[in-house]
Amino acid sequence: MKLTYRVEEGTRLGALLWEFGPGWRMISSAMLGGGIGAREWVLNAQVVAGYSRMDPVDHLVSLGPDRGDGVGMMTAASVDRYVRARDGGVEAYATVGLRVPTWAAAPEGHVDPELAPMRVGTVNIVVVAPVAMTDAALVNTVMTVTEAKTQALVETGFAGTGTASDAVCVAVPAEGPQEVFGGPRSEWGARIARAVHTAVRRGAETWRHRHSK
Structure with a gap:
């Protein structure tokens, strides 16, 4: 797996590109390449505040490699400030933008409908684990990632x-004995969980320090 930072032509907007190649399975909630399946790369692209293009999937495709299927995510956070954490062979990468954190079960109308998602930043997380997993275990890892992220945000004082x-996005090898648990x-x-918690907590602390000045 190779991680590179690139800048979109004609802009100052960066993107992180993880190039895995063949032999990987991923689960993702991303607009491009979401779901579970064979994927060869992951792109986390920074977009302008107030991003309003109506073709985000096509935009992501244009930014990614022209080979194989991949996963594409977007954020208004600065991707060059990504945080990486490791734990026992697992790597977690997080780009953290927390201008408008939200509670998952907020009352209807609690969030300003005029605040487009790309305007407020996001917390995008990429996890790489060295063991194959069943589909159920992969779904379980997404729950685990989300719980660890939430723990980190609560611990750093963000109300959301x-x-x-x-x-x-969670990436695992396609071959080998499959783990059946991801909790x-x-x-x-x-x-x-520990790797994601560390990455998100560091990112949240850095974000708060940078925006409190």
């Missing part, structure tokens, strides 16, 4: 479980 446009008290789920 995330933002309205957060995205996640936070399973062997690999616990490692994922």
Whole structure:
């Protein structure tokens, strides 16, 4: 797996590109390449505040490699300030934007409908684990990632479980003995939880320090 930082031509907007190549399965909530399946790359692209293009999937495709299927996410947060954390063979990467954190079960109308998701920033998370997993275990890892992210935000004093446009991607090898559990008290789920918690907490603390001046 190779991680590179690139800048979109004609702009100052950066993007993080993880190039995995063949032999990987991923689960993601992203607009491009979401769901569960074989994927070869992941793109986390920074867009302008107030992003209003009506073709975000096409935009992501144009920014990604022209080979294989991939996952594409967007954020208004500065992707060059990503945070990486490791735990027992698991790697977690987070880009953290928390201008308008929200509670998942907020009352209807609680969030200003005029605040477009790309205007307020997001918490995008990419996790890489070195073991194959069943579909159910992959779904479980998404729950684990979300719980660990929420724990980190609450611990750093943000009033919310995330933002309205957060995205996640978990990548695992396609071959090998499959883990059947991905919850936070399973062997690999616990490692994922700790890595994500560390990355998001560091990112949230940095974001608060930078925006409190």
